[in-house]
Amino acid sequence: MGLLGALAAAQAVLKISFSHLPHALRRRFNRTCPLIEQLPRVKSPLRMSRDPRLGSTQAWWTNELAFTFLFFLNLLNYIDRGIIPGAAEEFSDFVAHSLGTSSPDLFVGLLQSAFIVGFSLAAIVFGHVIHYVAPFKMVGVGLVIWIIATALSGLAHHVASYYLLCIARMLSGVGEAGFQCVAPPFILDLGGDSGGRWVAVFYTAIPLGTAIGYPWGALFAGSPWTWAGGFWVASFLMLPFAVTCFLLPFTWRPERAPIEGDDVRTDGDLKIAAKKASRDKNGTDSAELHSVTRHDALLRHEQEVSVADAEAQFEARHMSLLREACVVLRRPVFLLNAFGYAANTGMMIGASTFSSKIMLDFGFFSSESSASSVFGIALSLAGLLGTPLGGVLVDRRHFHSEEAKLVFLLRQSTIFATLGCICSSLSCWIYQREVFLVFFVAGALLLFVCTASINMVTMLSVPPANRSFAIGLCTLIMHALGDVPSPIVVGAILDTLAPDCAADMKKDGKVSPECTAQVSQVRLTLFITCMWLLVAILCWGVGYVVARREYHRHHAAHRYLYLDCGSVEGEKMSRSGDRSSEVPDERNQPLLRKI
Incomplete structure (x- = not known):
């Protein structure tokens, strides 16, 4: 019955699609590909909505409430991510005692990298199988894994096991990946015409949650509960979210993705113009008979594109994970954007992981708690302002094609990344605390503006049928080249250039004379971390050139x-x-x- 229902739905959608084609094009298309009506729909990208069969007892679950639920779930995820950077000194002491090493910063960075490894590997798998598994059931299972892993992270403190903590952080990433693959397309559907703004607000949970996580980790680390209590409380708070995911009154409804090559601009704008011009005095709409006259070469081109794209959708439905990865990786703009995203994220994660420790080494604060709190608030403000601002700058522009929008997005990323690199680099050589924070936060704000552009380029640079998988693959590339190596590299550079500042902090928060003598090396470490942005600027700049060239070549004929x-x-x-x-x-x- 399920197979018959799927075939019936596919036939209905294809008939609707054919009803919007010009008569001559439908006739030629049917002669060329007579079996096209047997092709099933592709289930990508997903569009999900509330099940219309639900009764009035669940009418209270509105779109706004669903969005609020997902926002706070995402916020809690990023609070958990900020616990380790917020209590970097306590984690350094834990690593030094459990492993007996004199270079704990390297292993603290490895904890963050372990989380990202689990997250990125799981994201690419979830991005492929999401078409065949009920999304919120998958989210619920992922959250159960996340709860267990977070509880194990707290248990690692009491058993003094660094390896248990490392494995637990990796499992936390696996659990979070299921949610991150489902939430964005679901929110985009909930928002309707305001979907872009909803997605932008959803992503503000990244800086806001991380900013809360910094003082969260520092406060628990300084309490009798230690940093283990921070993980346990987060695990307890996630329980109602996990239970709710299994009870959500939502189902998923895949919609037909726009076929690659569909000229929405032409078939939409031209038909509207033709209808307006062809209405007779009685209001009869005769444009359905013959709305647009085109050259035979253009008609043949549209026929070939339609047949090829229908075949591409049929292949995408049965495509293996490896083959789908090859299709996406053949897109140069996608690769350049992913590499730029990795460099941008690597700089931000590498700097934020050791931010509290670095500001203490600079002598800007007297305790790690105050350093984490101030930096968290500043980072939160930068994210809350920068992330929505990026979405507003994109939404206020109207584009006649996706290619033109892609060019604009890459140009915007290049410009703001350049400005952010300048501000962040200048802050490394400023010795006054307030001025340092102004320049560093300004650089972070400019980088947060790129968030909306990065995610939109990821989707617009690949065929619509592969966009869900592209998000997971871009996440893998970004983490493999950004989040995973950056804390390790920054920690290794810090241990090499300033070895006396590695684990020399006193309990009262004062810096030793040996570490004070190496403050210039600490500043150099931060400057090298900011220079990571040069790779992002180069990749997005080259991507802009490539996208612009493809845009002009595509429209030349x-x-x-x-x-x-x-x-x-x-x-x-x-x-x-x-x-x-x-x-x-x-x-x-x-x-x-x-x-």
Whole structure:
């Protein structure tokens, strides 16, 4: 029954799709590919909504409440991520005692990297199987894994096992990956016309949750509960979210993704213009008979594109994970954007992991708790302002094609990443605390502006049928080249350039004279970390050039499209016996549209 239902749904959608094609194109398309009606729909990207069969007892679960639920769930995830950076000194002491090493910063960075390894590997798997598994059941299972892993993270403190803590952090990443693959497309559907703004607000949980996680970890580390209590409380708070995911009154409804090559601009704008021009005095809409006149070469091109894209959708439905990865990796703009995303994230994570310790070494604060709190508040403000600002800058522009939008997004990322690199680099050599925070936070704000552009480029640079998988693959690349190595590299550089500052902090928060003598090396470490942004600027700049070249090449053959507003009248006159206007003269075309 399930198979018959799927086939019936596929046939209905294909019939609806065919009803919107011009008559001549449908006739040629059917002769070329007579079995096209047997092709099933592709389930990517997912669009999910509330089950219409639900009763009124669940009417209280509104879209706004669902969004609030997912936002706070995401917020709690990032609070958990900020516990280790917020209590870096206590974790350094824990590593030094449990492993007996004199270079604990390297292993503290490895804890963050272990989390990202689990998250990125699970994300690419979830991004492929999400089409076949009920999304919120998958989220619920992931949260159960997350709760157990977070509890084990707290247990590692009492058994003094660094390896248990490392494994637990990796499992936490696995549990979070299921949620991160489902929430963005679901929120985009909930938001409707405001979906972009909803997604932007959803991603503000990244800086806000991390900023809360910093003082969260520092406060628990300084309490009798130690940092283990921070993990246990977070695990307890996640329990109602996990239970709710199994009871959510939502189901998933896959919609037909726009076929790659569909010219929404042409079929939308031109049909509207033709309908307006072809309405007769009685209001009869005769544009359905013959709305647009085009050259035969353009018609043949559309036919070939439609057939090829239908075949591509059929192949995507049965595509293996490896083959789908090859399809996405063949897109140069996708790769350049992913590499730039990795460099951008590597700089931010590498600097934030040791931010509290670095500011203590600078002598800006007298305790780790105050350093974590101030830095967390500043980072929260930067994220709360920068992330929505990036979405507003994109939404206020109207683009005639996705290619033009892609070019704008890459240019925006390049400009703001350059400005952020300048501000962050200057802050490394500032000796006054307030001025340092102003420049560093300004650089972080400019980098947060790029968040919306990065995610949109990831989706727009690949075929629509592969966009869900592209998000997971971009996450893997970003973490493999950004989050995973950056804390390890920054920790190793800090241990090498300033070895006396590695684990020399006193319990009262004062810096030893030996560490004070190496403050310039600490500043150099932060500067090297900021220079990581040069890779992001280079990748996005080259991506902008490539996308712009592809945009001009794509539209070179279709520079002008002619709207034959007189063709409808010609057909009407031909039916009445006057065939002199049946074939209009191209020299007298009333409208000329430039793309």
